[in-house]
Amino acid sequence: MINSKQKLVIIGNGMAGINTVEQILKLTDKYEITVLGSEPHPNYNRIMLSYVLEGSKTIDDIILNDLQWYADQGITLYTGKMVKSIDGEHKKIHTEDGLEIDYDVALIATGSQSFILPIPGKELPGVIGFRDIADCSAMLEAAKTYKKAAVIGGGLLGLEAAKGLVNLGMDVTVVHLMEDLMERQLDREASAMLKAELERQGIKFAMQMQTAEVYGQDRVQGLRFSDGSELEADLVVMAVGIKPNIQVAKESGMETNRGIVVDDFMRTSMPDVYAVGECVEHRGICYGLVAPLFEQGSVIAKHLAGVDTEGYAGSVVSTKLKISGVDVFSAGEFITQPEHTAIVAKDEWKRTYKKILLRDNKIVGTVLFGDVSESASLQKYVRQQTEMTDEIYGQIMGTGCGNHGAKTSSVETMADDEIVCGCNGVTKKAIVEAINENGLTTVDEIKACTGATRSCGGCKPVVEQILQYVLGDSFKTSAKQGICGCTTLSRDEIVEAIKTKGLTTTREVMNVLGWHNDEGCSKCRPALNYYLGMINPDTYENEGDSRFVNERLHANIQKDGTFTVVPRMYGGVTTPEDLKKIADVSLKYNVKVVKVTGGQRLDLIGVRKEDLPKVWEELDMPSGYAYAKSLRTVKTCVGSQFCRFGTQDSMGMGEVLERKFERLDFPAKFKLAVNGCPRNCAESCTKDIGIVGNDGGWEIFIGGNGGIKARLADSLCKVKTDAELIDIVGAVMQFYRETGQYLERTSEWVERIGLEEVQKAVVNDTANRQALVERVEFALQQVEDPWKKIIHDEDTRKNLFEAVTPSIV
């Protein structure tokens, strides 16, 4: 069959490019879409990196479109591919590694990069920007070792980075060039209030300082300023603005200035090549916030779908700082000029400040600090340059200056066409209709249905208020959180329904249980995959596509797009033969680093995806499952075989347990430790199950965690024999498998269900323990080493690992 679809190629797999694709897919199916992105990830919410740094979100939480989404939409995605140029004459796109892709229409969405000050020392290790997952991971990593951070730039990004680093326990100083923080968004008054509040939250400031140099030997040690003074720092984050990525356009001969120059339909100077996002310069402006970029995308989508549209005429931007406890909002003009009439209210006790600027009685700008409840209305008034009236004055300012209590409820009075979610252009009317028509009861459901709250999340409180307003009295009772925005059902309700209704696939679960979003999302799909496998271990076919990339490829992806290989070393014990194989393979495949892990095994870091099957074949060792929600390591001490204090054979028992329970799936990763005596050299107290030998037998501990939310394990029971120990370990594992929520570590699980409940189920009630043991044994009969299978499966090797044009990753 001849493919009549036109080839649309997107260069850049970021927020603007993929938002445009989403909008195109809603309007037409006439394009065969290919996306090329230089980062090794699917499209994620860059905005939320501030929350990842701060610790309130994980990388998994911020994935906007997971790999399954691309597959479901028939999109071919290349990650880790840097585009070099576009050959407009032959309509071909060239990547830096020599790939050539034909296009009919191309869209450049390459975004920006951090602007790095051109000063001596900028290349020193420990000096970074804050733009992507790699930067964020580098900061998280640095905070584990280093204590003093300097953030250069007191703009939105710098302040959010500084707050994140303070939360990570660092001593943070923001170095700012100007007299006022966020001088591009705030007036002096608001800026001073902001600084005072951030100082209260632990951030230090060095104002009006120009950095002349970064100094240090092998790593940054500090900053030297133009006045000769110095600031010690072992991490430096540059947040002094962004630089549009225009290299592809420049290399291809398109008109560029600061950004790629486009017309009102986002067309570049090269025929059939469009551009969107931060890389673009439209009417002399390069935008750095998502709302305008999504508006640009909407124009492109309509234009490419053949839907009538006006051109893009530019945007009025508004900003909101994402630091908890600091509410700041600004839109339009913010510095009072002689031609303005200013309405100002400052309440020093409540620490609030409001300023509205009028020109010829029209609202042209605003700055809010402390109370931003009227931000949605003010944003609309500024955008529409609305005439100030008594009514609007009363709504915003209350009946008397500073009398906030006299305001009417803003959600109630909000006009239907008022935009509630600025990032995604969602109005109050759209939200109210979605709630009424689809019976929505949570903000997550509104997000899945309308897109509101999907980007910066700043509109969440207003969306919540609208939900409360529409649902009235039923709000509290109905506001039950489902496992994600696609459903209101809890984990227990889903598991029960899978059992009673005999559901067998994720799709069936979603259909039968009435998911709001047909495709599910990156939260519910892996969870359903786990629950189905746990309930039907013998019949359930693991749906690899529903798993995160590491679990699908059975390897841990690294920030440079390569992978790690961790072979099993039972109980942390290896042999010269195995070490030799590891050394040979590491040399042959140019492994970048061989690292001894905290779990007593070796991590081969920097293996190319296409080499993974060959590496595993040549190692001929079992997979250590270092990537999986499964049994990871069993850490052991030397124990009675060699140690003078050892009362039990910890190495022997560690090996027995690891061989028995390896490959078993759990709701989250699972770690064990076995010690030969209470000196506890292998640190049982921070493991999911920790075992400590004593004179009369063993003591079993559960629920320990040494990670970000550290928790000491609880003593579950003491046992006399090895057989009893193995039974109880198996029973705890199965009880956790059956009652744990997906991604819930045992440390959280024990707290949620209570230690006594676990003791009742696996220690006191011996019949129940026996039943759990039988079920875990049954599950264990079904497991197999993924790599043993993959290396003999030509199709998987070719399609998943070796294909030159993979559809995903």
Ligand SMILES: Cc1cc2nc3c(=O)[nH]c(=O)nc-3n(C[C@H](O)[C@H](O)[C@H](O)COP(=O)(O)OP(=O)(O)OC[C@H]3O[C@@H](n4cnc5c(N)ncnc54)[C@H](O)[C@@H]3O)c2cc1C
């Ligand atoms: C920490 C942080 C917080 C933010 N907070 C907010 C906020 O609260 N509100 C807000 O509105 N905005 C915020 N922003 C800005 C917002 O994230 C950006 O405006 C938005 O992501 C820009 O989208 P884009 O698609 O143009 O660029 P990007 O999202 O950067 O995507 C561009 C992609 O193209 C890739 N690429 C570049 N060159 C090539 C090439 N040659 N070949 C292939 N791929 C290439 C890049 O690797 C990147 O993945 C924040 C940004 C950061 C970093």
Ligand SMILES: NC(=O)c1ccc[n+]([C@@H]2O[C@H](COP(=O)([O-])OP(=O)(O)OC[C@H]3O[C@@H](n4cnc5c(N)ncnc54)[C@H](O)[C@@H]3O)[C@@H](O)[C@H]2O)c1
């Ligand atoms: N909440 C949000 O909306 C949010 C959050 C983070 C990032 N962003 C976006 O990300 C982009 C990058 O943010 P940004 O804060 O880096 O850019 P920015 O341009 O908004 O701010 C940079 C700040 O650095 C200061 N600066 C410049 N040179 C300096 C120097 N040599 N020493 C000290 N300070 C110096 C400037 O005075 C300015 O205040 C922007 O487009 C921003 O809108 C938005």
Ligand code: SF4
């Ligand atoms: S825990 Fe006890 S047995 Fe094990 S190595 Fe330490 S001292 Fe020896």
Ligand code: FES
């Ligand atoms: S305003 Fe940013 S997600 Fe709604």
